[in-house]
Amino acid sequence: MDQQEYLRKHSNVKCQRVRVEESFVPALQDEEMEVEHLLEQHRNDRVSMDADSLDSHATLNGKHDLGLEVLDGFLDDVEIDDLEGTNVFSGACEEYFLDFEFDNNPEVLGFGLSDCSLLQNSSSESHSSGFSGSSIVGGVSESPKVPIAQSEYKNDSLDGTASHDPHDAFRNNPSQPSNGDCMYSISLDMKHLHAFNNNHPLAGGILSSENEKDSVKKVQPPALREKRFRKPTKRYIEEFSNMRSKEKVSEAAAKTKHLSLSSCGELNTRLKALRKIPGDTCSNRNNDVRLPELKICKGRPKKEKFESDKEPLSSESEDECMTLKKSRSKDRRKNQRLWTLPEVVKLVDGISEYGIGQWTNIKRFFFDSSYRTPTDIRDKWRNLLRASSAYKSIDEEAEQNDQPSLRPLPFDVVHRVRELAKIHPYPRVHGSKKSRVRVCTSAVDGQSKGSPAISLGKRNLRRKYT
DNA sequence: ATTAGGG
DNA sequence: CCCTAAT
Numbered sequence: 001m002d003q004q005e006y007l008r009k010h011s012n013v014k015c016q017r018v019r020v021e022e023s024f025v026p027a028l029q030d031e032e033m034e035v036e037h038l039l040e041q042h043r044n045d046r047v048s049m050d051a052d053s054l055d056s057h058a059t060l061n062g063k064h065d066l067g068l069e070v071l072d073g074f075l076d077d078v079e080i081d082d083l084e085g086t087n088v089f090s091g092a093c094e095e096y097f098l099d100f101e102f103d104n105n106p107e108v109l110g111f112g113l114s115d116c117s118l119l120q121n122s123s124s125e126s127h128s129s130g131f132s133g134s135s136i137v138g139g140v141s142e143s144p145k146v147p148i149a150q151s152e153y154k155n156d157s158l159d160g161t162a163s164h165d166p167h168d169a170f171r172n173n174p175s176q177p178s179n180g181d182c183m184y185s186i187s188l189d190m191k192h193l194h195a196f197n198n199n200h201p202l203a204g205g206i207l208s209s210e211n212e213k214d215s216v217k218k219v220q221p222p223a224l225r226e227k228r229f230r231k232p233t234k235r236y237i238e239e240f241s242n243m244r245s246k247e248k249v250s251e252a253a254a255k256t257k258h259l260s261l262s263s264c265g266e267l268n269t270r271l272k273a274l275r276k277i278p279g280d281t282c283s284n285r286n287n288d289v290r291l292p293e294l295k296i297c298k299g300r301p302k303k304e305k306f307e308s309d310k311e312p313l314s315s316e317s318e319d320e321c322m323t324l325k326k327s328r329s330k331d332r333r334k335n336q337r338l339w340t341l342p343e344v345v346k347l348v349d350g351i352s353e354y355g356i357g358q359w360t361n362i363k364r365f366f367f368d369s370s371y372r373t374p375t376d377i378r379d380k381w382r383n384l385l386r387a388s389s390a391y392k393s394i395d396e397e398a399e400q401n402d403q404p405s406l407r408p409l410p411f412d413v414v415h416r417v418r419e420l421a422k423i424h425p426y427p428r429v430h431g432s433k434k435s436r437v438r439v440c441t442s443a444v445d446g447q448s449k450g451s452p453a454i455s456l457g458k459r460n461l462r463r464k465y466t
Numbered sequence: 467a468t469t470a471g472g473g
Numbered sequence: 474c475c476c477t478a479a480t
Contacts, residue, residue, distance in 0.1 A: 336474050360468065374468070379474070382471095469480075 339380055343372070344409065347380055348416045356381070388417040 339347075350362035359374035367377060387409065 357469070375470095376474075378469075467480100469478100471476100471478085473474105473476080 337371070341410070341413070343367075343370075344380070344384065344413055347377055347384070348413060348420065350377070351381060351420055352416070384417050385421050388414050388421060 346366045347362070350366035354361045354365075359378045362377055363370075363372065363374045372380075
């Protein structure tokens with residue numbers, strides 16, 4: 001107990017250590033987990049800065065069968081980072097940037113201002129640059145020492161706000177590369193404002209007091225503040241982020257203020273990476289793995305039970321980099337992160353070792369220090385099963401039609417999946433074997449096109465027999 | 467707490 | 474990926 005807390009508090013130290021000695025030797029699992037998301041920024045930097053280490057990592061990844069399970073999670077991350085070095089990343093980044101600007105502009109008045117001044121401080125500390133978007137980026141990115149300092153400060157500010165700030169006003173944005181002093185000053189400001197507010201009830205417009213909570217309706221400023229006190233749920237945030245595109249700019253911006261606030265911090269890290277990767281040495285990887293989304297954020301926050309003010313997970317709750325725009329509109333799959341090939345291989349290994357249904361074990365031994373939950377793994381297996389059946393039908397057709405047939409999975413993996421599927425059929429995948437065979441034949445016989453076969457296969461697989 | 471199943 | 478029911 002105490003030790004864990006101690007570790008947590010000093011995780012910044014661990015960060016440094018890990019970074020200095022490039023060899024990553026995790027001691028405790030918890031520690032590793034802790035470090036992992038803190039390291040995100042470092043890794044970004046490292047990947048972009050020293051191309052040598054990048055290459056070595058890339059080659060390492062090429063043979064992910066090394067069996068160093070402990071390193072697996074880390075390797076995956078590295079790989080992802082490598083992939084981030086491609087133009088896709090920069091593109092997403094740019095978009096993010098635009099998004100941010102759009103958000104932030106209308107609200108330079110309130111907390112946005114303090115936030116920005118905060119940024120300015122951090123940037124001027126390193127290079128004393130002016131106050132504009134680009135200058136901020138420059139200040140942060142050009143300082144070679146920034147990465148370490150950043151994480152330290154990040155931790156400090158996190159602790160500081162968690163312990164000092166009675167309201168979660170700024171806790172939404174712990175990833176922000178700020179220095180601790182700034183954070184504190186803001187906390188103090190908040191207190192002052194509150195004191196002021198209590199002494200002068202008429203000043204309710206400046207800062208909404210808890211009394212007003214109920215009376216708040218559509219009036220913009222109160223509503224805006226009210227959100228800050230009532231810890232918005234993740235859902236809530238998402239809803240508004242979606243609504244933002246539809247609603248009028250002003251109102252939406254007011255409501256999603258906290259969102260853009262947090263964006264500020266994350267933005268910095270991303271812009272930094274973007275800056276550092278001008279032309280990029282892409283194509284470092286084989287080619288087959290489709291680039292997943294940014295994946296900057298590691299942990300998928302697991303469904304907070306209560307959203308109280310004490311919730312410490314703020315860094316993850318909104319660090320969520322949902323760069324999957326497509327699925328954004330869909331209500332589900334908001335946190336979707338594509339499965340990489342190494343992950344799939346690990347999954348297959350795990351299943352072949354522990355069998356079906358031991359998802360927790362598989363998670364423990366193969367996906368430890370990964371954000372994949374046992375349920376995720378099971379789902380992936382389910383999908384894999386379906387996919388393998390689909391491949392079966394496609395394979396034969398692909399010979400006739402020279403269609404690319406869209407195969408992100410290498411054949412050996414599909415083969416292994418198929419073998420495993422024979423050994424232990426997934427519980428109750430409606431007639432897992434029978435229907436698959438039927439699908440296969442029917443697909444080959446009936447349909448001669450490529451994609452219709454897939455869809456038909458899926459449908460057949462999923463169909464419930466009446 | 468884990469798992470299965472459905473969306 | 475998410476949610477829920479069942480265990």
